[in-house]
Amino acid sequence: MTSKIKSFNELKSVQKRLKAGRDPKKPGITVCVGTGCLAYGTKKLVENFREELSKRDLADRIDFRTSGCHGFCERGPMVVLSPEKIFYQRVGLADAGEIIDKTLLKGEIIDRLLYVDPATGEKVVHEDDVPFYKKQSRLVFGLNFQVDPESIEDYLAIGGYGALGKALTGMKPEEIIQEIIKANLRGRGGGGFPAGWKWDATRKAQGEPKYIVCNADEGDPGAYMDRSLLEGNPHLVLEGMVIGAYAIGSSQGYIYVRNEYPLAVKNIHIAIRQAREAGLLGENILGSGFSFDVKVNRGGGAFVCGESSALFASLEGRAGEPRAKYIHATDRGLYDKPTNLNNVETWANVPFIIERGADWFAGIGTAGSKGTKIFSLVGKINNTGLVEVPMGTTLREIVFEIGGGIPDGRKFKAIQTGGPSGGCIPEQYLDLPVDFDELTKIGSMMGSGGLIVMDDRNCMVNVAKYFTNFLVNESCGKCVPCREGIRRMRDILADITEGKGREGDVELLEKISTGILDGALCALGNSAPNPVLSTIRYFRDEYAAHIKEKRCPAGVCRDLITYSVDAEKCTGCMVCVKVCPTGAASGERKKVHVIDQAKCTKCGACRESCKFDSIIVR
Amino acid sequence: MxxxxxxxxxxxxxxxxxxxxxxxxxxxxxxxxxxxxxxxxxxxxxxxxxxxxxxxxxYKAFSLKPKGRYQLSLCMGTACHVRGAELIARNMEDILGIKEGDTTADLEFSYETVGCLGACALGPVLVVNGEYHGHMNIAKSTKILKKLGKKGATDDEQD
Known part of the structure; x- marks a missing residue:
């Protein structure tokens, strides 16, 4: 444990000592233990490594580290070997001994654990050469790899809390705010509001105490970058918060985190305790006279609590209902006191700006959006994972160069951005640069960074229904346009997908949307129509096919499709006959099978199990 | 208490x-x-x-009714949705004979759908008492329920 550090100079010498203790040439093993990799059973792999190392009496000679998420979740469990950064993926839980014996001790590469570039068919040895990583600029997220999230020593060894030291000893609060304004750091949670202005407003607001809050209530389905930052490098987020607190003049901070993220909750608690013990949080931080502490509060699983005023209500122990915001949170937020709320990724960017300066930060990105952004690239994509790129990178680069394109040779259809508040973007806009402003122009938004890729087997009406249904369940029910309007939209969409759509439904959806956009109280409601409006805008034909022809072109909507067997492709293997729960599929071995429409419930089991792609869905 | x-x-x-x-x-x-x-x-x-x-x-996290011995959470995040979680959800309801959010009368199974679990690479994901089962499909979900002792109408097929 690090004892209390009493000054910036002392911090520097601690950092120096810890850095010196980390020999960059020393062989090391880093295992990713982010939630994604843990779900593959990586915990057992870690135990195996520890056991095999101690069996060989190597525990002292080899740096063994568990780290937060590396981002390439598709390929977990992942192991990186230093100093060469040899990258092993899909590592078997029993591979630990072999990796130590062959690669670490003899320098031999284990072929089967290497990543194969699908484009060239070549095996890639080093992490940096993997196409998924090569095109990224892992600025904020890259540190995950270097630290064990449970070790403040690791964070200090890479210069951690240096920005805090610099801020507390060398900068006035106003100077820090000016630096953040100059850097044009905009809110990563989706709003894109300039953080510096918010800080400035909170600092100047009347009323004491002032609060700062970290929004870790990452509710967008399909987005998990905040979790990976908080669980992978909690000290980075804390450091950003302490700097912000000092600039704003706050002595109490809160982290509001989803209860569904147990690892993030655990790691941030550990980090807070360590930071207190090290004198980097609590009374008289680094001997500067400035005091600040942080409490952690877990959410109750309500999407609306990502909205600022609902989040404050929840923090106060009440139901998370938003209020009208005639008065900004910067004047009256939590407990009616001036409150500054920023999202996890926004806080995590702060130490970099203070350390390297606003000019450096503003040199990355586009005219209106600076720095990098972490995206979670998921859905029908080969390389599912977290991707950090400079603002302004095009969707095409993200989907095809980093993401490796669409699996199973299928065709790209749309990419959904911005979560339930965003929209679906068709192929013709793939060359747009992604930043806060560009995607808004075409009816979507960058949002917090969820990118969900869809192929030709995804029905856009069904997707619109999915998001609308999600929002029906998550609407807090306080205001009528949101509570009733979204529900009506869902019902109409359900009718359309069930073959009960009527002429004029699309126009009616557009009309209700206008009402909700104008009338809803908070951001949940007044962005709720976006998934519907954007799919109508770009996939109107698909709506028409459902309504007029009672047909689902993507073969998704159950009431509009039939399952049949392609006689040319069917080999008569009996698999579909075996899996069919209702006995609708029948036939003899080596003869073409048939599906009895009267018995078929369209459950999809036959199509999923057919190895010859011979089930036709129309 | x-x-x-x-x-x-x-x-x-x-x-x-x-x-x-x-x-x-x-x-x-x-x-x-x-x-x-x-x-x-x-x-x-x-x-x-x-x-x-x-x-x-x-808040969705709270339950006023007792939960079953096996708690099944099917991820309905967008990534899982586009990979066919809807079909699995229907299969679960068919076999368990309950709707999402309910518990079987014998208090054996509670089944719910949840927002994103953030394990999108493994999607669709089914969590059984905290244990993740990735790349879920209809056949696999049937098998898991069968293993846990659910004798549904659909799982007594040929094998």
Whole structure:
């Protein structure tokens, strides 16, 4: 444990000592233990490594580290070997001994654990050469790899809390705010509001105490970058918060985190305790006279609590209902006191700006959006994972160069951005640069960074229904346009997908949307129509096919499709006959099978199990 | 029961603003939130029972009904949705004979769909008592339920 550090100079010498203790040439093993990799059973792999190392009496000679998420979740469990950064993926839980014996001790590469570039068919040895990583600029997220999230020593060894030291000893609060304004750091949670202005407003607001809050209530389905930052490098987020607190003049901070993220909750608690013990949080931080502490509060699983005023209500122990915001949170937020709320990724960017300066930060990105952004690239994509790129990178680069394109040779259809508040973007806009402003122009938004890729087997009406249904369940029910309007939209969409759509439904959806956009109280409601409006805008034909022809072109909507067997492709293997729960599929071995429409419930089991792609869905 | 509730409240120094996390811990202890437990929370935290009830019914994380021995959560995040989670959801309901959010009468299975679990690379994901099962499909979900002892109408096929 690090004892209390009493000054910036002392911090520097601690950092120096810890850095010196980390020999960059020393062989090391880093295992990713982010939630994604843990779900593959990586915990057992870690135990195996520890056991095999101690069996060989190597525990002292080899740096063994568990780290937060590396981002390439598709390929977990992942192991990186230093100093060469040899990258092993899909590592078997029993591979630990072999990796130590062959690669670490003899320098031999284990072929089967290497990543194969699908484009060239070549095996890639080093992490940096993997196409998924090569095109990224892992600025904020890259540190995950270097630290064990449970070790403040690791964070200090890479210069951690240096920005805090610099801020507390060398900068006035106003100077820090000016630096953040100059850097044009905009809110990563989706709003894109300039953080510096918010800080400035909170600092100047009347009323004491002032609060700062970290929004870790990452509710967008399909987005998990905040979790990976908080669980992978909690000290980075804390450091950003302490700097912000000092600039704003706050002595109490809160982290509001989803209860569904147990690892993030655990790691941030550990980090807070360590930071207190090290004198980097609590009374008289680094001997500067400035005091600040942080409490952690877990959410109750309500999407609306990502909205600022609902989040404050929840923090106060009440139901998370938003209020009208005639008065900004910067004047009256939590407990009616001036409150500054920023999202996890926004806080995590702060130490970099203070350390390297606003000019450096503003040199990355586009005219209106600076720095990098972490995206979670998921859905029908080969390389599912977290991707950090400079603002302004095009969707095409993200989907095809980093993401490796669409699996199973299928065709790209749309990419959904911005979560339930965003929209679906068709192929013709793939060359747009992604930043806060560009995607808004075409009816979507960058949002917090969820990118969900869809192929030709995804029905856009069904997707619109999915998001609308999600929002029906998550609407807090306080205001009528949101509570009733979204529900009506869902019902109409359900009718359309069930073959009960009527002429004029699309126009009616557009009309209700206008009402909700104008009338809803908070951001949940007044962005709720976006998934519907954007799919109508770009996939109107698909709506028409459902309504007029009672047909689902993507073969998704159950009431509009039939399952049949392609006689040319069917080999008569009996698999579909075996899996069919209702006995609708029948036939003899080596003869073409048939599906009895009267018995078929369209459950999809036959199509999923057919190895010859011979089930036709129309 | 009173003692346990008091102990949990104590861990949060009796701070009313921690009502949500306190209720989460209490629910973990008692498997769900029965009436007498809610009354105890109300009394010891000095929060009106109406407020406690409001909070409990507002947040999805809380249950006023007992949960089953096996808690099944199917991820319905967008990534899982586009990879066919809807079909699996229907299969689960068909086999279990209950709707999402319910518990079977024998208190064996509770089945719910949840927002994103953030394990999108493994999608669709089914979580059984905290254990992740990735790349879920209809056949696999049937198999898992069968293994857990669910004798549904559909799983007694040829093998």
């Amino acid at each position: 009173e003692e346990k509730v008091k102990e949990i409240i104590q861990q949060y120094s009796g701070d009313k603003s921690y009502l949500v996390p306190i209720l989460q811990d209490v629910q973990r202890e008692f498997n769900y939130l029965p009436k007498d437990v809610l009354c105890a929370v109300s009394a010891h935290l000095s929060v009106p029972i109406s407020r406690v009830y409001e909070v409990v019914t507002f």
